[in-house]
Amino acid sequence: MEGIASNTHRVLTEEEGNRLKKQDETIVSDFKRLKLEAEAQKNWDLFYKRNDTRFFRDRHWTTREFELLVGIDGDTKKTLLEIGCGVGNFLFPLLEENANLYIYGCDFSPRAVEFVRGDPRFNGERMKVFVCDITEDRLEDNIPELVDVVSLIFVLSAIHPDKFQRALHSASAILKPGGVLVFRDYGLYDMAQLRFGRGNKIGDNFYVRQDGTRSYFFSVERLTNLVADAGFDVSSCHYVNRRTVNKKEGVDEPRVFVQGKFIKR
Template sequence: MEVDDFDDIRSNEEFGHRLKELTDEEKQRLESQNSRLIPDAKAAKLEREAKRNWDIFYKRNETKFFRDRHWTTREFQELINFDPEQKVVFLELGCGVGNMVFPLVQEGFSNFHFYACDFSPRAVEFVKTNPLYNTDRMKAFCADLTTDDIFDNISEGSVNIASLIFVLSSIHPNSWPKVAEIAFKALLPGGVLLFRDYGRYDMAQLRFKPGHKIADNFYMRQDGTRSYYFTVEELAKLFGEAGFEILMNTYVQRRTVNFKEGIDVPRVFVQGKYKKPNFNG
């Protein structure tokens, strides 16, 4: 399975709106994936068991798989452009084990009140047992982002900043409009959704073998979790139709190099900032 963060490895990032150009070999790899698709019955089972598969993932990997995301304040200036006296409500949609929330806590965001939710009860329990978890300014809870149950724990229109970082790709495309609607409803007018996920023709997409493809650009990993690979056009349409203003919507192409480990990996991500409009009257 791919890892989304390489904080200890030298890398350069390039932002742009153009889709990555494929080599002939890469085109052949993608074409070969169509030789054996996942049957509809198995795809339906993956959807039914999505929560279970993610819970098993966290049972197996605990807190050791994803790296803490210390890059978020560099990429998303919205996290630091606040008066330090202003109370800021931050919501992490799909928090995993807290790889985004806890680095912010460590960096001294003392004016932030954090809400963190995840599909997996086991992941939420790892958040709650982290030594940095503070019930005075943090609340972690289980929520299915394809339903309204998140609003059992937070009020609609109460959030300054929400994040959706490497989460939407694991959700069935039919449910994306609901996820975007949930994010929109949670934010205050003027609030911003910060987004990052896997981009079309990322290295991980090209590496899938026949027998892993569910549908166009949507795949099953070995452990039963799933991953989609986005274009910026898809995201602009999705979040625009949900009511957001598109502040940023771009590809991030990165070549990650670690000479000691012999790693030279081209990655493609998508990154966005989507604002809930300030309503007048």
């Protein structure tokens, strides 16, 4: 997942710009927008039903990317909450690499949480996972303490933009003062955004996939404004630019992510 850090978004080619313009020709109807929001949990549950635990690989890159997490295992216990834990691709590698880390994990999908609990690596003495809609539910009802770190890794993009602030305020509420929010998600003009066709666009930089799950593509400016309004100071926030290259299939495409580290005031 390593790439080139940048404070400015990538410049589109003329062809890419035309692709984005075509997306505006057919926008998702109001009826479909409301239906997608009402069925968001069901669509993510169906996603995990179809893909089981096979879709995402374990994220061993996280300790490389977030130096904060590299040193999290010390002489004292540390606590981390992963919002949107999925099937545990982030949780289990961290658990293996950090002996003094206690992990909480929550997810919108009951099926995903069951997959985590059923994993042979699950350790009830060192972790707790639960179902939670962070835009509606109180994290404090399942977590009896303030935590040192909260992670939002490819999670906020799946939430309707109108609810971004609620999600970030939930993250802030469960963090200790001076605690850290680590973030990575899809960045503006990522190849996944450029691939969407007409009929997939819900709103500005917000799209629906064929399976009904949704994705937002962040600019650095939008993200820094959101976290500032939610009570965080920006330690770092930038684009991570990579390329997906497959010479055999003739693929050479841009990947863009937004990565940040934010401190609770």
